[in-house]
Amino acid sequence: MEMQATLQPSIHEQTLLNIVRTLPTERMVQLLDYARYIKAQALNESTILYGETEADILADEARWDEQFAATEDSMGSMADRVRASIRAGQSAPMVFTAKGTIAPK
Numbered sequence: 001m002e003m004q005a006t007l008q009p010s011i012h013e014q015t016l017l018n019i020v021r022t023l024p025t026e027r028m029v030q031l032l033d034y035a036r037y038i039k040a041q042a043l044n045e046s047t048i049l050y051g052e053t054e055a056d057i058l059a060d061e062a063r064w065d066e067q068f069a070a071t072e073d074s075m076g077s078m079a080d081r082v083r084a085s086i087r088a089g090q091s092a093p094m095v096f097t098a099k100g101t102i103a104p105k
Contacts, residue, residue, distance in 0.1 A: 043057075
């Protein structure tokens with residue numbers, strides 16, 4: 001059985017979602033347009049703060065994508081080995097203490 005991690009929205013994200021759900025469609029469109037404006041402003045600020053242009057950022061993201069793609073096959077085979085180990089009963093679940101650390105065996 002595969003487990004999938006889910007990301008829980010932060011309190012700010014949840015508050016924003018609650019507000020958006022109450023808006024009429026035309027206001028949602030305006031909010032989306034404004035969010036895109038804020039995103040563009042943040043990108044411009046990072047260019048000023050860090051000296052990176054949008055082209056630099058996109059090139060960096062492309063390099064990360066290439067590096068990730070290069071490891072995808074080995075990660076997939078590693079995951080297959082882990083699943084086989086679990087099915088064979090060769091692994092034990094992790095147990096955590098109340099403080100969140102891994103409990104000793």
